[in-house]
Amino acid sequence: MTWLHNWVGIFIGTVSFAVFWMGTLTVFSYEIDKWMLPETRIELADAPDPDLIFDSIVSSVPNDRVMDVSFRLPTSREPVVNGLLFAERAGFKRVRIDPRTGEQLPERGSLAGTLFIYPMHVTLYLPGYWGWWSVLFASFSMLLLLISGVIIHRKIFTDFFTFRPKRKLRRSSLDLHNVTGAIFLPFHFLIIFSGLVVWAGFYASFPWTLIDQVAKTEVSTTYDLADAYSYYPSEPEPAGTTAEMLPLSFAIARAEAIWTDRYNQTAKADFIAVHNVGDANARIDVHRFFPKNRSEAFRDFIRIDGISGDVVEDREASAVQAVRSWLAGFHHVQFGFWVIRWLYFVGGLAGCVMIGSGFIFWTASRRRKADERDPLKVSFVTAVSIGSTTGLIIATGIFFVINRLLPTEFTFLELSRPAIEMRVFFAVWAITFLHSAVRQNNAWRDQALAIAVISALAIILNWVTTGDHVLVSISEGLWAVAGMDAMLALTALLSANIALQLNSTTDRRSGKERTVSSDSLIGG
Amino acid sequence: MADLLLLLVAGAFTFIGGSQIALSQSQYSRRVKDEAFAMRSSTLLRWCGVALLCLGFGICIARNGFSFGFILWLLLLVSAFFAIVLVLSFYPKTLKWLLAEWRQSISR
Numbered sequence: 161m162t163w164l165h166n167w168v169g170i171f172i173g174t175v176s177f178a179v180f181w182m183g184t185l186t187v188f189s190y191e192i193d194k195w196m197l198p199e200t201r202i203e204l205a206d207a208p209d210p211d212l213i214f215d216s217i218v219s220s221v222p223n224d225r226v227m228d229v230s231f232r233l234p235t236s237r238e239p240v241v242n243g244l245l246f247a248e249r250a251g252f253k254r255v256r257i258d259p260r261t262g263e264q265l266p267e268r269g270s271l272a273g274t275l276f277i278y279p280m281h282v283t284l285y286l287p288g289y290w291g292w293w294s295v296l297f298a299s300f301s302m303l304l305l306l307i308s309g310v311i312i313h314r315k316i317f318t319d320f321f322t323f324r325p326k327r328k329l330r331r332s333s334l335d336l337h338n339v340t341g342a343i344f345l346p347f348h349f350l351i352i353f354s355g356l357v358v359w360a361g362f363y364a365s366f367p368w369t370l371i372d373q374v375a376k377t378e379v380s381t382t383y384d385l386a387d388a389y390s391y392y393p394s395e396p397e398p399a400g401t402t403a404e405m406l407p408l409s410f411a412i413a414r415a416e417a418i419w420t421d422r423y424n425q426t427a428k429a430d431f432i433a434v435h436n437v438g439d440a441n442a443r444i445d446v447h448r449f450f451p452k453n454r455s456e457a458f459r460d461f462i463r464i465d466g467i468s469g470d471v472v473e474d475r476e477a478s479a480v481q482a483v484r485s486w487l488a489g490f491h492h493v494q495f496g497f498w499v500i501r502w503l504y505f506v507g508g509l510a511g512c513v514m515i516g517s518g519f520i521f522w523t524a525s526r527r528r529k530a531d532e533r534d535p536l537k538v539s540f541v542t543a544v545s546i547g548s549t550t551g552l553i554i555a556t557g558i559f560f561v562i563n564r565l566l567p568t569e570f571t572f573l574e575l576s577r578p579a580i581e582m583r584v585f586f587a588v589w590a591i592t593f594l595h596s597a598v599r600q601n602n603a604w605r606d607q608a609l610a611i612a613v614i615s616a617l618a619i620i621l622n623w624v625t626t627g628d629h630v631l632v633s634i635s636e637g638l639w640a641v642a643g644m645d646a647m648l649a650l651t652a653l654l655s656a657n658i659a660l661q662l663n664s665t666t667d668r669r670s671g672k673e674r675t676v677s678s679d680s681l682i683g684g
Numbered sequence: 685m686a687d688l689l690l691l692l693v694a695g696a697f698t699f700i701g702g703s704q705i706a707l708s709q710s711q712y713s714r715r716v717k718d719e720a721f722a723m724r725s726s727t728l729l730r731w732c733g734v735a736l737l738c739l740g741f742g743i744c745i746a747r748n749g750f751s752f753g754f755i756l757w758l759l760l761l762v763s764a765f766f767a768i769v770l771v772l773s774f775y776p777k778t779l780k781w782l783l784a785e786w787r788q789s790i791s792r
Contacts, residue, residue, distance in 0.1 A: 321706045321765070323773040343765045346758060456751075486751055495752070499691060503759035510766065 165308040168301050169518050170541055174548035175284065175298040177515045181552055182281035183351075184508025185273065187493055187501050190237040191640035192273030196563045198626045199265055200240045200256075201638055208234050208241075208259040210408040210432060216262040217243040218437065220255045224248055227398070230433035232449075234259045237640070242274075269568050271578045276559075276585075282359070285582075292362060302352050309341050316342055333520040340514040347507045348514075354491035357484055393461065393473070399440035405466045408432060408444060415446035415462040418474065427451065427460070434466065442466030450494035457488035512549075519545035527601075543597035550607035551592030553651075557614035559585045560648075564621035605662035608655045615652035619645050687747070691756070694743040698757075698764040701736030703779055704729050706768055715776040717783050737761070 185192065194200050210233065218226045224247040231243035241257040256265040268275075283291030310316060320342055323335045341348075412429050419427035431447040448460035459482070463473035477485060489495075493504050523542045562584045570577050596603040622645060623629040630649075633642035707713045708730035740760065744753035771778055 318709065318711070321709075321712060321769050321772055323769050325773055339766075339769050343769065344762050347762045350758070490755055497687060499688065500756065500759060503763050506763055506766070507759065510762075 161308050162312045165305060165312055166522060168308075169305055169515075170522060170544075172298050172301040172305075173515055173519055174544060175294050176302050177512060177548050178284060178552055179281060179295055179298055180508060180511040180515060181556070182277050183355075184505060184512060185556070186278045186281050187504045187508060188640075188643070189273030189278050191644055192277060193238070194638070194640040195622065195644040196270045196272040196560065197268065198628070200238075201626075201628070201641065202239050202258060202260070204236050204239045205234055205259040209262075210412055212262040213241050213243070213257055213259055214408050214432075214434065216257045216264060217241075217245055217255050220264055221245065221247045221250045221253065224250050226437050228433070228435050229437060230431070231257075232431050233429065235430070240265065266568070269566075269577045270563050270581055272563075276578075276582060277556075285586075292359070296356070296359075299352050299356050303349065306341070306345060306349055306352075310345065313338055313342065330521060330524040333517045333524060337514055337517040337521055340510045340517065344507055344510045344514070348511055351491060351507070351511075354487040357487045358491050360484070393445060393463065396435050396441055396443045398436040401440045402438050403440040403442065403467050405434075405438060405442050406469050408434070410469060411444040411464040411466070412446055414464060414469065414471070415448075418462060418471070419448060419460055436466070440467060443472065450489070450492065456485045457492050457494070459485040516545075516549045519549065523601075539597070539600060542600055543593060543603075546596035546603045546607060547589070547593030550604065550611060551589055551596065554592050554607055554610050554614060555585050555589035557611060557618060557651075558588045560618040561614055561621060564618065564625050605659050608659040608662060612652045612655035612659060615648045615655065619648050619652075690743055690747050691760070694740040694757070695760050695764060697736045697740035697743070698760045699767060700782065701733040701740065702761075702764050702768050703771075703782055704733030704736065706733075706772060707779065707783055708733065712772055712776075713783060715772060716779050 213231060213233075214229060217229050217231060226245050226247045228246040229243065230245075231241050232238065234241055239259070241259050243255045243257060245253050245255060247253065254268065256268060257263070258265055270276075271279075279285065282295060284294055285291060286294060313319075316338075319335075319338060321339070323332070323339050325332050325335075327335075412432065416427055416429055427448060429446045429448055431449050433445040433447070435443040435445070442465075444464045444466045446462050446464065450457055451460070459475075459477050461473075461475040462471060464470070465472050493501055495501075519541075523538055523545060526538050527542075559581060562581055566577055566580065568577070570580070572580055575583070592607060595606065599606055619629075622641070628636075628638060628641050630642050630645045633639070633645065707716060708726040710726070713726075741753075741757045744757040744760070747753065748756055
């Protein structure tokens with residue numbers, strides 16, 4: 161069991177850390193959006209008019225026939241409306257609207273948190289479906305690792321609260337691995353399991369998508385299987401004749417009244433989708449994806465006839481779908497209460513620490529023996545460990561820095577600004593692996609120092625390019641920006657402290673080496 | 685605001701309860717106070733800790749219902765336990781008051 165735990169951990173650690181790290185950042189994806197897209201730092205509209213938003217989205221393609229429109233109603237976390245339309249000639253198009261005025265905002269200059277960090281958490285940006293499968297495999301492996309970890313932990317109850325930071329690195333890293341693994345076990349188990357359930361609709365079609373991938377045919381996702389625990393509204397066919405549509409506000413009010421009556425508490429819609437715009441068979445889908453202070457997701461849905469205003473479909477979730485909805489709500493963390501998001505953030509970081517300390521323990525406990533017997537194996541795992549952990553954090557930091565450095569309309573070799581940001585992220589991540597391979601254990605110190613410098617630079621660049629330093633952000637109520645800067649500052653301080661401690665350890669070791677014999681930095 | 689206050693109370697109960705469970709084990713109580721701990725006292729301390737954890741759970745459920753209160757309590761529990769680990773590792777003496785009060789009441 162120990163062998164299984166060690167080798168599955170080493171094999172899957174890189175993917176697991178990436179999924180955990182990106183998932184942890186996704187908890188604050190809208191706040192990251194506000195930091196990376198300064199034009200979205202606007203006040204929430206007092207009473208956003210859905211019809212104004214709808215008209216603005218439709219008018220963004222003036223000489224085209226819009227067929228479908230969808231958008232999420234503005235919230236304090238996402239005050240700008242990110243709409244999506246499908247038009248006859250333009251095809252799919254994203255449109256950003258200021259809900260206070262209906263004014264169209266310039267095209268998004270960065271994928272930021274919601275369109276880069278979140279998809280990275282789900283698919284790792286690997287081509288085709290490889291990313292989905294990798295995350296699926298890593299998730300199952302993590303469940304296996306959590307269970308095997310409990311079995312091989314000999315003193316799980318007696319050492320439940322034991323962390324000895326002043327002992328040798330091998331001991332303290334194992335303590336940290338055990339403590340984060342044991343204490344956060346229920347949270348980690350539930351978050352991984354719920355993640356699997358959220359995407360079960362896709363994973364259920366695994367064999368078919370695999371065949372499609374290999375044979376390079378069309379995707380044949382089998383919704384029949386997925387429908388057992390999820391729900392996919394059907395696409396209404398257009399009638400082909402034009403008709404006057406009723407206001408969206410009427411449809412929304414109608415759906416909200418039905419939910420309020422059903423649940424005996426005020427219910428607010430949060431997502432609108434309009435099908436067959438201006439057609440006699442127009443349909444308005446009103447969703448309540450994330451009810452405030454309830455662990456539910458994608459449960460409430462009412463379809464209203466866009467011409468007559470009649471309720472065409474009112475979804476009542478089955479028992480299985482209700483359980484799935486609870487788990488999806490748990491995983492998506494869209495509750496109104498901000499304290500809970502911070503607790504999730506701590507839980508996610510604990511997962512990262514658990515994986516990182518596992519890596520450190522593995523290399524630390526083998527380095528001395530491996531120096532004599534199999535140096536290549538440990539050197540390889542060391543490089544992978546450092547590149548996967550601190551390397552990914554550096555790449556994320558650079559992603560923020562490059563976002564503040566590039567001008568808004570910047571393009572290079574026909575690459576758009578968001579595409580450049582993404583490529584820089586992956587290029588820097590690849591470089592950190594090379595650096596780790598060359599510098600081995602010294603790379604921990606180098607990369608910790610790099611994280612400190614990059615984090616500090618990101619704060620300064622945000623100040624210089626937007627004028628919003630922490631004090632301004634707080635005075636103007638931009639808590640998302642202030643929080644982001646505060647977290648970057650904390651990261652800079654912690655990383656600088658770690659780099660200094662590693663530096664002094666290396667100095668002591670160098671002195672020892674001169675007088676005694678060679679000893680490893682962390683093998684101790 | 686009421687939500688935040690109740691969360692703080694539930695968090696405090698969870699932290700104190702978890703600390704009592706930890707301190708009922710001799711290897712942790714020795715870090716806080718350099719004295720041996722009687723078996724009977726440690727058992728009582730442990731049950732007192734469990735009771736406080738249940739109280740924190742009760743507050744979360746009563747305020748938010750089971751489906752949401754459970755998530756809230758779970759997050760409070762793991763965060764409080766991790767905070768206890770950090771306190772026991774870096775500033776164990778800060779938990780001395782918990783043990784001192786308890787030992788006085790036991791000795792009486």
